[in-house]
Amino acid sequence: MNTQSNVYTVVYSAIMVVVVAAALTLVSVGLKDRQVANEENEKRGNILKAAGIESTDVAADFDKYVIGGYALDAEGKVTSEDKAVAFKADKAVFKINKDGDNLFVVPLSGNGLWDKIWGFAALKSDFNTISGVVFDHKGETPGLGAEMTNPTWQAQFVGKVMSENGEFKGVKIYKSNAATLDPKHGVDAITGSTMTSNGVEAMVNNSIKFYEAFKNTLGQTPAIEEAPIKESPVADSTNVNE
């Protein structure tokens, strides 16, 4: 057969494409369950990590610590109180019992400089003070924006107060000295990553603000809870850094 002819070349490439596509589809379908399970375990691990729980057996610890889950619709109304449903939902609240304290973990999502950024924030029982965060990103610049995954940087968010006197303030990014200028809301930006830092600020604020309605259903007003919060960041910062 003439392997140089045009017809042969076209037919050859067509068959090749079909064979390769079929093989890759088979593999992809065959491994899908395992891959999804891995991604879900990573998500469970991140929820626990935001709450300050370092876990080796993620699935078991998730069952142990997460005592409740709420799935929310786009308006912020609770649609389900099933943990499994909440786990699959975009907007959800996970109630965690850690050493007798209740924590609420909410998912965060937003935009960095280049691509999506996401994470989880754990709020104390008042649903108003951050007790820990975990961030991840898809394509921020290594060494600059990608430093948002640095635990030392994330530790700055611990103890930040979201609402004061009923007004949502959230976190605020500062060029420097955030800790002295604005100890309740301020966070130092990542040097050289203004856009990513601003993206994280917007992500944290928008995402947590969404759950204001949910917070009100808990029957707690921020004004009452405010007094003890001021002391707690110092006491709790050690937990989250471990």
Place this chain on the structure above:
Amino acid sequence: MAQTNNSELLKNPLNLQNPITVQVLGICSALAVTVKLEPAIVMAISVTVVTALANLIISLIRNTIPSRIRIIVQLMVVASLVILVDQVLKAFMYELDKALSVYIGLIITNCIVMGRLEAFALGNKPLPALLDGIGNGLGYGVILVLVALVRELFGTGQLFGCQVIPDWCYEHGYANCGFMLNPPMALILIGVVIWIQRAKFAELQEK
């Protein structure tokens, strides 16, 4: 090359025909994934699997490939194998796959793979081609593991994430060399390996 016997096909790339130190191919990934031993080993195995299977497949169909589109055919075989490896890693070694990030995908552009297909698999029978692929993958892997060993040991004092350098060394003033963890150090280490190898084997020295 057609005359070389099978055991030489396996052994030559480990030393005198080493893809990294002699042919200086596949350097970029060698610099990127050698900070720690574990990802380096996974990377070495991945590349070995890809070169071996790509060589075998191309050699099996070598007489049917239309020469005008042979590079495309080669690329397609390599690309699908790499996607396959990536999928398997995602399913069974999720954490390591995350650590290796884009570098698994970049095996497609690893010059060693295409180089062996063009230079060897297209003109040889399947068995020698398979051995040549394994040999070159291992030759790449040996250097990777060697460099990663030195970098992890002196950069972090650990091997496979376990502390090996005892505490009393640190108490007596020893410090980890942070520079080891930066990419330039991988380049320097590979340079040192090339230097030692050429000093030992005179036939590698260029006049």
